[in-house]
Amino acid sequence: MAQISLKDVSLKRQGKALLSHLNWQVEKGQMWAILGLNGSGKTTLLKMLMAEYFPSEGEAEVLGVKFGHGDIPSMRKKIGVVGSFIAERLPKMMKAEQVVLTGKYKSSILYKAYGERELNEARQMLIALGGEKLLGRTYYELSQGEKQLLLIARSLMEDPEIIILDEATSGLDLFAREKLLAQVEKIADLPHAPTVIYVTHHAEEITDRMSHILLLRKGHIVAQGSKADIIKPDVLEDFYQSPVRILPIDDKRFFIKPELDEIIS
Ligand SMILES: Nc1ncnc2c1ncn2[C@@H]1O[C@H](COP(=O)(O)OP(=O)(O)OP(=O)(O)O)[C@@H](O)[C@H]1O
Numbered sequence: 001m002a003q004i005s006l007k008d009v010s011l012k013r014q015g016k017a018l019l020s021h022l023n024w025q026v027e028k029g030q031m032w033a034i035l036g037l038n039g040s041g042k043t044t045l046l047k048m049l050m051a052e053y054f055p056s057e058g059e060a061e062v063l064g065v066k067f068g069h070g071d072i073p074s075m076r077k078k079i080g081v082v083g084s085f086i087a088e089r090l091p092k093m094m095k096a097e098q099v100v101l102t103g104k105y106k107s108s109i110l111y112k113a114y115g116e117r118e119l120n121e122a123r124q125m126l127i128a129l130g131g132e133k134l135l136g137r138t139y140y141e142l143s144q145g146e147k148q149l150l151l152i153a154r155s156l157m158e159d160p161e162i163i164i165l166d167e168a169t170s171g172l173d174l175f176a177r178e179k180l181l182a183q184v185e186k187i188a189d190l191p192h193a194p195t196v197i198y199v200t201h202h203a204e205e206i207t208d209r210m211s212h213i214l215l216l217r218k219g220h221i222v223a224q225g226s227k228a229d230i231i232k233p234d235v236l237e238d239f240y241q242s243p244v245r246i247l248p249i250d251d252k253r254f255f256i257k258p259e260l261d262e263i264i265s
C-alpha cells in the first residue's frame with residue numbers, strides 16, 4: 001500500500017488553484033526529490049501531506065489515513081518536517097534541546113508534561129547528529145546552519161515514517177550542505193527506513209538514493225518517475241520551458257545549468 005496517495009487532488013484558495021489534479025503515489029521507503037520554480041506549489045503540497053490543507057477536490061491518503069475520515073493528529077505525529085515554515089513557528093527563546101523536543105509532539109509548543117527523561121531523549125538525538133556544543137544554547141542566537149541541525153534532530157524524534165525536507169540546505173555553507181545530504185542518505189539506513197520527500201531548487205543536491213523525481217510547475221505535476229526517466233534534456237527543457245544542460249558532477253550527482261543566452265535575451 002502506498003504511504004502517500006493523491007488521486008486527482010486539487011487545492012483552491014481564495015478562488016485560485018494552488019494545486020491542480022495531482023496524481024502521485026509514494027511507496028514506503030522511497031526517496032523522492034521535488035523540483036519546481038518559486039511559487040510552483042512545493043511547500044503547499046508538503047503542507048497538504050501534513051494535512052494542514054485538505055484537498056478541495058480529489059482524494060488524499062497519507063500513512064493509511066484518508067483525509068476527512070481518519071485520525072489526522074496521530075498521522076501527523078509520524079511525519080518529521082524540516083523547513084522554514086516550521087522554523088518560523090518555533091518560539092525564539094527556546095533552548096536547543098527544547099526545540100528538538102518539540103519534534104516529539106510534532107508541534108511548536110512544548111507540553112507541560114515533559115520531564116527530564118524526554119529532554120534527555122532530545123539531547124541524545126542532538127548529540128547523535130554531532131550537535132553537542134549546541135546544548136543549552138538559545139534558539140534565536142544560533143547560526144542558520146546550527147538552527148538547521150536542530151530542525152533535523154527535531155524531525156527525527158519519535159521515529160517518523162515520513163521525513164519531509166523543504167529547502168533544508170538554504171543558508172548552509174558548502175560543507176554543512178554536504179553533511180546534511182550525507183545525513184539524508186543515512187536516513188535510508190535507519191532500521192525502519194523512513195520515506196523521504198526532499199524539496200530543492202538545486203539539482204546537484206539530488207543524491208544517489210533519491211531515486212524518484214517529481215516536477216511541479218504552477219501547481220501541476222509536469223512529470224514524475226524514476227531519476228533515469230526524468231533527468232533527460234527533453235523532459236527538463238519541457239519542464240523549465242527553457243534550454244538547460246545536464247552537467248555530471250561525478251557518476252552519481254549532476255548539475256542543471258540554464259543556457260545563459262536564453263536568460264539574458
Ligand atoms: N494559504 C494561501 N493562500 C493563498 N495563496 C497561497 C497560500 N499559500 C500559498 N499560496 C500561493 O501559492 C503559490 C505556491 O506557493 P508555495 O509556497 O507552495 O510555492 P513554492 O513552490 O514552495 O515556492 P518557493 O520555491 O518560493 O518556496 C504562491 O503563489 C503562493 O503565493
Ligand SMILES: [Mg+2]
Binds near residue numbers: 042044166
Ligand atoms: Mg516553498
